[in-house]
Amino acid sequence: MDALASVDGVIGPAATATIPVTDDGLLRGDGVFEVARLYAGRPFAWDEHVARLRLSAANIRLEFDLDAALAEVDALLDRAGAVDGTVRLLVTRGGRRVVVLAPPPDIAPTIALGTVEYAPTRVLDAVKSLSYAANMHASRLAREAGAGEALLVTPDGTVLEGPTSAFFYAVDGRLHTPPLADHVLDSITRRHVVAVTGTTERRLARDELGRLDEAFLASTTREVQPVSAIDGHDLPAAPGPLTAAAADAFRRYVRAATAPAARRSG
The missing domain is CATH 3.30.470.10 (Aminotransferase class 4, branched-chain amino acid transferase, N-terminal domain)
Known part of the structure; x- marks a missing residue:
């Protein structure tokens, strides 16, 4: 196309x-x-x-x-x-x-993340604005450091999201995602992944990243994309079992919502 x-x-x-x-x-x-x-x-x-x-x-x-x-x-x-x-x-x-x-973007089967310090702009909470220069620069900084994408972290060490995606992670056999109260975007894909997986909100500190069992990014363009490493530390599996299950559940939900019998709105 x-x-x-x-x-x-x-x-x-x-x-x-x-x-x-x-x-x-x-x-x-x-x-x-x-x-x-x-x-x-x-x-x-x-x-x-x-x-x-x-x-x-x-x-x-x-x-x-x-x-x-x-x-x-x-x-x-x-x-x-x-x-x-x-x-x-x-x-x-x-x-x-x-x-x-x-056309749909080319999305790699897995991606490595690099943390980038980022302070959300409070005045633009709940606004998906055209002002994306900071997000795009964070991606560039991560790529310069050898990663495929950035993982945004506040100056005090709270993990937020990707520049254009939500972040999900698994600890002790359960899926979590950073809470909206930490000023992450109320991503529509995030909403649906949470709904089909039972993911719970949990604040994540930067110093916990080394003990994650698995992780993935979720967005309109990525759908569910497994994370293979964070700051050079390989995760145990990419995709891990919870990530694979999330990807399958989301894919099935999307197919049902966009089937010919469904309304255009999904």
Whole structure:
């Protein structure tokens, strides 16, 4: 699938889509977005993504025409047909509605993580904003250190999440994930993995990372991706049994939610 885009309802190749250079979405990263996974043209958990987009926009006082944006998503999905990939909807402070359809990313079967110190921005709690420079830089720092992705850790040593993914880990035969109270993103994939696995929230300290039995990242694009090592320390298994079970349970849930008989919203 070639990437397609819609800008305020005008559809064309994503590579040639444009917005004004004066838009504060470009100049200041001022805007909000959502990304959903497409399975045969059906976006998974779309209603939840739309609800979070509305909340994000309200939290930064960004008004936009939601009905027009959703109609433009539908038009682009109709143009593309039953494809696998991702649909990204973003709204800029300049008032632009942008929808991008892209092929599914290549995801490695396992990934090694490197911890990167990170202090969450409290003013953007519950906002999935375009201001992702800090997250992207954390990924670069981890790769420079020889890892595949960053694991964000606060200055006081509390483990949070990946720059674009939730973090799950196993200790003593049980799955856990850092609590939302620690200012991690309320990831939609995280919600569903928690629901299908019975994962519990548990705060994790950096000095506990060496005794984890297994771990994985979860996100719209990654689904469930096993972690093979953290800060150069190999985990006992990747995937471990709990990770493999989580991946299977999530995959089965997604298949049921995006089956032809299911509503497009998942």
